[in-house]
Amino acid sequence: MAGDKKNNSGKGKRTQAxxxxxxxxxxxxxxxxxxxxxxxxxxxxxxxGTEVRxxxxxxxxxxxxxxxxxxxEIWLLGLHIKPYSHGNRANPEPDRRRRLLMHKKEIxxxxxxxxxxxxxxxxxxIYFKDNKLVKVxxxxxxxxxxxxxxxxxxERDSKREIDRALKSQGT
Numbered sequence: 001m002a003g004d005k006k007n008n009s010g011k012g013k014r015t016q017a018x019x020x021x022x023x024x025x026x027x028x029x030x031x032x033x034x035x036x037x038x039x040x041x042x043x044x045x046x047x048x049g050t051e052v053r054x055x056x057x058x059x060x061x062x063x064x065x066x067x068x069x070x071x072x073e074i075w076l077l078g079l080h081i082k083p084y085s086h087g088n089r090a091n092p093e094p095d096r097r098r099r100l101l102m103h104k105k106e107i108x109x110x111x112x113x114x115x116x117x118x119x120x121x122x123x124x125x126i127y128f129k130d131n132k133l134v135k136v137x138x139x140x141x142x143x144x145x146x147x148x149x150x151x152x153x154x155e156r157d158s159k160r161e162i163d164r165a166l167k168s169q170g171t
Contacts, residue, residue: 021130025055028062031122033149035141038119041110043138044101045076045126050084050091055134057085060126067100067121067138069111074100076123076136100136110140118142 047055054060065078076098083091102110113119125137144152 023128023131025058025126025128025134026060026062027125028065028123030063031124031139031141033152034144035120035122035139036144037124037139037141039113039140040124041102041106041138041140042129043074043136045134045136046099046101047081047134048092050087051081052134053087054081054084055126055128059084062123062126065123067123069107069114069121072104072107072111074102074107074110074121074138076100079123079126100138113140 059082061080061082063078063080065076065080067074067076069075078095079098080094082094110121114121120141120143122139122141123136124139127135127137129135
């Protein structure tokens with residue numbers, strides 16, 4: 001019966017998420033419309049156990065969240081993590097501020113950049129890395145002007161029309 005074992009060497013088909021080891025929990029889609037990305041950083045986040053379990057259930061929301069640098073630490077505000085369904089009264093507050101974990105050198109760099117006019121720290125996504133660690137994609141961004149937004153909308157609409165035309169020709 002020793003020869004009857006299945007070979008689980010992992011040679012089956014794998015999706016992109018499995019190969020990269022990243023499982024996205026939440027995206028801040030509005031931020032990509034309102035901000036121009038300049039630089040992206042990966043930051044850890046200090047969470048309690050029930051918050052991590054809630055994120056595994058898909059209970060995170062990044063809408064209207066932002067990051068601030070205070071006293072040499074980076075804090076994430078506005079991240080809503082719904083209370084864990086099987087938690088008890090020790091569940092933390094859903095909208096509390098959470099500390100982001102980065103190297104001091106990166107924090108000093110970001111502090112210097114954010115002090116410039118018009119730059120902000122915006123969380124674009126939150127995800128599990130290697131199915132273990134919760135990470136935040138923190139982006140150094142500049143707010144878009146209204147004419148930038150209009151041109152982005154026009155570009156997206158024209159791309160949509162081209163795709164429709166190509167699709168209708170193909171059928």
